[in-house]
Amino acid sequence: MNTVRKAVIPVAGLGTRVLPASKAIPKEMMPVVDKPVIQHVVEEAVSAGIKEIILVTRSGKSAIEDHFDKHYELEAELARKNKTAILESIRNIVPADVTISSVRQPEALGLGHAVHCAASLINNEPFAVILPDVLVNNYQQDTTDLDLMIKAYDAKAAGQIMVEAVPDEKVHLYGIVDCQGNDPAAGESVAITGMVEKPAQEVAPSNLSVVGRYVLPGRVMELLSTTKPGAGGEIQLTDALDELLKEQAVDAYRMTGKTYDCGNKLGYLQANLAYGLQHPETAEGLAQLLQQEFLQEALEQKELLKQEA
Ligand code: G1P
Numbered sequence: 001m002n003t004v005r006k007a008v009i010p011v012a013g014l015g016t017r018v019l020p021a022s023k024a025i026p027k028e029m030m031p032v033v034d035k036p037v038i039q040h041v042v043e044e045a046v047s048a049g050i051k052e053i054i055l056v057t058r059s060g061k062s063a064i065e066d067h068f069d070k071h072y073e074l075e076a077e078l079a080r081k082n083k084t085a086i087l088e089s090i091r092n093i094v095p096a097d098v099t100i101s102s103v104r105q106p107e108a109l110g111l112g113h114a115v116h117c118a119a120s121l122i123n124n125e126p127f128a129v130i131l132p133d134v135l136v137n138n139y140q141q142d143t144t145d146l147d148l149m150i151k152a153y154d155a156k157a158a159g160q161i162m163v164e165a166v167p168d169e170k171v172h173l174y175g176i177v178d179c180q181g182n183d184p185a186a187g188e189s190v191a192i193t194g195m196v197e198k199p200a201q202e203v204a205p206s207n208l209s210v211v212g213r214y215v216l217p218g219r220v221m222e223l224l225s226t227t228k229p230g231a232g233g234e235i236q237l238t239d240a241l242d243e244l245l246k247e248q249a250v251d252a253y254r255m256t257g258k259t260y261d262c263g264n265k266l267g268y269l270q271a272n273l274a275y276g277l278q279h280p281e282t283a284e285g286l287a288q289l290l291q292q293e294f295l296q297e298a299l300e301q302k303e304l305l306k307q308e309a
Pocket of ligand 1: 131134173174175176197198210211212236238
């Protein structure tokens with residue numbers, strides 16, 4: 001059995017990159033096809049064997065907790081109308097043996113600070129950190145990257161941090177790992193020797209970026225309690241992990257799936273197209289739309305813009 005049973009999902013972010021959509025609803029509640037982003041992420045955790053999910057939230061984001069809670073009125077109404085399939089889709093979002101709890105992050109002091117807000121619930125056990133902006137699509141694969149990372153954590157007794165290569169001009173947007181030039185193959189992990197948050201291109205140790213999935217020992221919480229503000233004046237998870245490396249092995253795990261950053265507009269649209277093309281109810285219609293009308297329209301639109309310029 002997996003030793004990693006807990007996951008921390010920080011959801012206290014302001015969602016400034018997807019405004020105005022996220023003004024009155026949490027960005028994590030924006031739908032990708034027919035489920036809010038947060039549900040996709042929670043389902044990923046559950047399928048990797050996670051049993052306790054801890055949301056790190058803040059005021060104004062209670063819709064996220066409500067989404068995973070019982071909705072008596074709606075359930076009664078759907079039952080009365082015999083809408084069984086829809087009823088099932090809202091009733092069992094998480095299995096009965098999975099709990100979802102939440103803690104508050106009172107101030108936006110950084111990702112490291114947000115994760116540390118869950119320290120007492122993690123209680124020194126190993127845990128996963130899942131950043132909900134990033135959807136990891138493992139469509140038609142036997143398993144998920146998070147599942148493989150948890151298995152690698154157990155097999156190697158080393159923290160696992162998911163990475164993917166990014167163009168050099170984008171390294172300043174991510175946590176970047178140093179693996180001494182060892183590039184892990186997809187689905188494999190290699191030892192990390194250093195990590196740096198959002199480095200300038202000239203000093204970045206590699207172009208392997210931290211993607212938003214981590215499997216970590218409980219010790220990280222102790223390290224976070226003394227981590228000083230770093231990049232952007234925020235308490236960074238990356239800095240605590242750089243400290244952890246001095247004590248124990250931590251690996252970079254190279255992902256096999258595909259990521260979509262739903263925290264920005266284009267990534268969010270891409271996610272909807274990709275997941276829409278995988279959903280049984282929308283796949284065929286969307287594929288036709290893209291091939292015929294939509295593509296033609298897009299090309300004409302581009303042509304018009306060119307003429308106007
Ligand atoms: C956070 C992490 C960064 C990571 C990124 C992945 O940054 O601090 O290390 O590479 O998520 O999405 P943020 O995007 O919150 O600035």
